[in-house]
Amino acid sequence: MWNVTEAALEALAIGAGILGTGGGGNPYIGKLEARQQLRMGRAIQVVSVDEVPDDALITGVGGMGAPIVSNERVHRGDEPLAAMRALERHLGRQFTHVIPGEIGGSNSMTPMVVAAQAGLPVIDGDGMGRAFPELQMDTFTIYGVTPTPGALADPRGHLAIFDKVSDPAAFERYARAVTIQMGGSTGYAFPPMTSEEVRRTTVRDTVTLAIALGEAVLRARAGHVNPVDAALRVTGGQRLFHGQIVDVERRLVGGFARGVLQLDGSGPDAGATLRIDFQNENLIARTGDGEILAVVPDLICIVDQDTAEPVTTEILRYGLRVVVVGIPAPAMLKTPEALPVIGPAAFGYPDVPFHPLPGVYGSGLAKRAAAV
């Protein structure tokens, strides 16, 4: 068990931004909210999955909605807490821990804020190890946790509670439809889980990984070494492409930012081009020759070539000089159970095969842990 510091929040914002693979929303506002909680004297405790007691009752918490909307909209800041309280009333039981639904993007910060507000520890892990555009695309659901009961809350305090929905795709449709009607972004609390379920279905140590990733980037920036290399060491990733953004085609469809990004190569990739398809998150990176460099669920992260600052789909713009980084997905995302839910076919690319990137997700962290 350890406490999140203000410095750790700064690092988490960067690390979670990179792991957001272009989506997941900007952690910036959540970081300010979490920092404000710390400055009010509240604590944010993180516990490892192994520290969760047998009789724990855990819920995922986060925000739902297209990143573009989330950024333009004023949050009350307590929507996920309100959703969690509604879910507790529905269950007639109180939660003992919260867990990030997705470590990538803003949903890394939301559980920190809820943890501080509610005085509950955050579990070191999440349901994705990255970000995905749909609620049911998490390891909790993939490995058999029932998605409901689950609750949504909007900035006006409106509540929607869903129950007896065993079909995760149906739950996603209902929650998405209500979120759109509620103005485009809501706070959520789901699924309620036992400690057994959390131990069996969580992508572990991802809060630690995101913070370590951000710390490595910040240390490299301060030490005038290349922050992108530092990010690769921690995550087990590789450079896929160096270039400049020359075109972005983007539209908001059914609450998702869908689009295509074009890059012209530079440095080692001068003369080549890259096309990245995204749906909130980056899905497929392929060269102008049609060679596929990386495919979801592997992480395709775009970072500034000099600072390793994450470049999310909502801030993509002409002329940015970036490195496209590929990080191997957590092993739990690459199983026969997981790939139909979060592989290329699930995003409308049935003909794109998934050839996993080499390496191990978070291998730098594993090495660090082994060295301790």
Added chain:
Amino acid sequence: MWNVTEAALEALAIGAGILGTGGGGNPYIGKLEARQQLRMGRAIQVVSVDEVPDDALITGVGGMGAPIVSNERVHRGDEPLAAMRALERHLGRQFTHVIPGEIGGSNSMTPMVVAAQAGLPVIDGDGMGRAFPELQMDTFTIYGVTPTPGALADPRGHLAIFDKVSDPAAFERYARAVTIQMGGSTGYAFPPMTSEEVRRTTVRDTVTLAIALGEAVLRARAGHVNPVDAALRVTGGQRLFHGQIVDVERRLVGGFARGVLQLDGSGPDAGATLRIDFQNENLIARTGDGEILAVVPDLICIVDQDTAEPVTTEILRYGLRVVVVGIPAPAMLKTPEALPVIGPAAFGYPDVPFHPLPGVYGSGLAKRAAAV
């Protein structure tokens, strides 16, 4: 307090069909379900508003969705009961009575089925005195009852519970969006009401009116007198137009059946034409000369010229010989509070003035009661 008989169900199906003003869904399936309940030995008790005890807890129950979908879809038959049970669990209290949200169409029967299933009395009244296309278009909401908590259930047992939504139009949007995602039709339970709220906001005696209307039509048919005249006497309505349906333009938009109906006059109206705009329910009847004969919230009912069988928007078709009947709306629908919610402007006709039809809603019933 009185018990609904099988004969009363037959009459209710006809009366509620006419009061459905073209929409509200066909009461036929609900009638079979309610009859089945009676044949299983269950009772359906009706109590007047004045008989409701002070400590009662009442909920509206019914079905939500476009009539076209409802007819094509297999119901489990217990969706509204499942919604009511979910709402009870949410409130931590049990209901003592149910009340029809709308007496027009299939939602006249649904409370009968729930009453039998749950062993609760039905209140003699409703929130519309007719049918309307949206949930919040009822006198409960218009006169200040908070629409939530409210619950929806679908045929798979999926549940959605909404709470803290004081804005009735927002609740309608959320419930409609989820209903569409749930396949187009759901059972609902809302709003929970105290006896004080029911006494203050209910359109009274409409279960009795719908049954009396159906009985009058059936008696006239059996006695070989004109059933349309019988319907007019009970309801206080008048003949607006006689003719034949020559064109129906209909489309399903956001879960509603919207369209325009054209009639060519016959008999006393030979040579004239009539156009009726509808959104599930008939909204405006105007002649080819542009004269407006009747406007929502007054009831525009299309019935077969010989049998007074209600002609709903889903069974409209070329060649039907009909009488268009106008029935003055209940007084509670014509107040300054009500007209902005259920007058022509609420349906997208801001330039159409509401000139109320002469007469009194259900005046035949009032006369009968006075004579008793």
